[in-house]
Amino acid sequence: MSEMKKALIACRTGMGSSMMLKIKVDQIVRKNNFPLEVEHGTLDDVKGFRGDLIITMTDVADDLKGQAPNVIGVDNLMDKNEIETKLKEFFDQ
Template sequence: MNEKLLVVCGTGMGSSMILKMMVDQVVGAQKLPFDVSSDLASGARSSGADVIVAGLDLAPTLTNVPATVIGIKNILDKAEIASALEEYLASKNDGED
C-alpha cells in the first residue's frame, strides 16, 4: 500500500508545483511507494498525509502536523529528493523490525 505524500509551500502555487514535479519524477523512476499530491502548507495538518515534503525554509514551521516532515534544500535536485525519500523509507523499515 502506498503512503500519502504531500508537497507543500507557503502559497500553494509555484514552488510546490515545481517540487511536486520533481518528486513525481523521482517516485516514478525509482518506483517508490508514494501517492503524491500538493497543497498549501496551511492544509498540511488536515491532509491525512503520511509524509510532507517542503522547501527547507518552510519545513521547520510545520511542527504541529501528524506526519513526518522532510525539508529539501534544493527543490530542483532529484538526487537530494531521492536520498531524502529513501532515508524516510529506510527509517520506517527499521522501525518495523
C-alpha cells in the same frame, strides 16, 4: 515494497515552488517505484492532511515540525539527488 503512502507537497502559497517540487518528486517516485501517492497544496492544507509525509522547502519544514509525523525539507528544489536521498531515507525507516 511496503504499502502505498500519501505525501503532501506544500509551500506557503501553493503556487510555483511546490508545483516544481511535485514534478521532481513524481519523477523520482516513478524512477524508484516508491509506493507514494503525491498531492499538492498550500500550508493551509497541512492541518487537514491525513497522510504519511509532508514535503516542502527547508525553511517551511522547520515551522511544521511536530504538526505531521514525517516532514522532509528540501534545500534545492532543482536537486533531484537531494530529493531522492531524502525519499530513500523515509522509505528505509
